[in-house]
């Protein structure tokens with residue numbers, strides 16, 4: 001990048017941060033970005049882009065999780081100590097940006113999982129625990145996940161063996177970690193990207209099915225959302241409503257793991273209703289069950305019994321027009337935020353400084369989360385670009401942005 005265009009992408013990041021209206025230390029962030037730009041000058045990514053474009057993109061993802069100034073600075077500097085050791089070191093980072101940023105960068109520098117493809121599942125689990133143990137501060141894990149997400153988004157330019165090993169490592173270590181931390185958005189994007197690299201043909205097939213069904217999907221979702229919209233309005237509930245189809249990854253999983261044909265995936269459609277209060281969740285549920293016939297055994301109350309990763313919502317599957325079933329998730333805005341960002345939601349910038357004790361308590365709790373017995377994962381041997389994959393069977397049905405069928409009613413999601 002010429003000096004100007006590097007400066008350009010830095011000012012774009014700064015503009016974005018200012019636009020959030022949050023109380024960031026913009027001066028400090030700008031200094032970190034300029035310093036990182038200086039250190040990475042002359043380095044390029046495989047794509048030919050200047051290297052600094054990567055830490056800036058990571059910082060943007062970190063900011064989207066609403067993490068604090070120091071996390072953004074650490075994201076900007078995360079590759080400097082390793083890749084520019086002739087020009088800087090942790091002492092220098094500490095001198096310029098303080099002990100906390102240096103501690104985060106140090107954690108990120110050391111966080112290199114020793115992934116070996118043919119090791120056992122137990123090894124993977126240990127790896128995940130190790131990742132946690134190695135990071136004194138959970139923000140290190142958040143930033144590492146953002147780093148991985150950007151690397152996955154830009155993996156296509158890498159040669160095939162590298163693509164495959166990075167995607168496998170992501171599938172085995174980072175996507176489950178994101179899930180464990182309740183970060184659905186990141187988890188789902190990672191999973192979709194993994195499949196697109198590991199089994200491009202299967203992934204393309206799923207995409208084709210989704211495309212072919214698009215017109216039909218729009219009609220169906222539009223029909224049921226209009227119905228639900230009217231009923232909720234008539235009952236004076238303030239809500240946001242979004243109809244969508246399941247993620248490519250979860251459709252893929254059903255087709256290749258459970259051997260279902262595309263037409264047999266009966267929870268292809270989903271709807272999310274977001275309301276203000278817990279009570280309204282149950283009211284909305286009652287209304288949904290009055291409007292549509294529900295499928296027995298498909299109702300889950302994750303509000304009264306929350307999942308270990310803090311996920312809370314009501315789930316039910318009902319039968320819509322022409323006997324087509326669809327899943328409905330009902331939650332409050334707060335639950336929605338936690339569902340999307342997981343424990344990162346607790347590190348929101350406005351929450352201010354955490355005391356050491358508070359932090360220790362939180363970390364203890366997270367480490368407990370990660371120690372829980374995990375769901376079965378994909379056997380290593382099965383992850384070939386072919387059809388036999390046994391993934392976990394958790395219900396999940398979010399889509400990357402471009403694939404969402406958006407039918408927003410009421411407030412914006």
Ligand code: MN
Nearest residue numbers: 054078079147
């Ligand atoms: Mn990186």
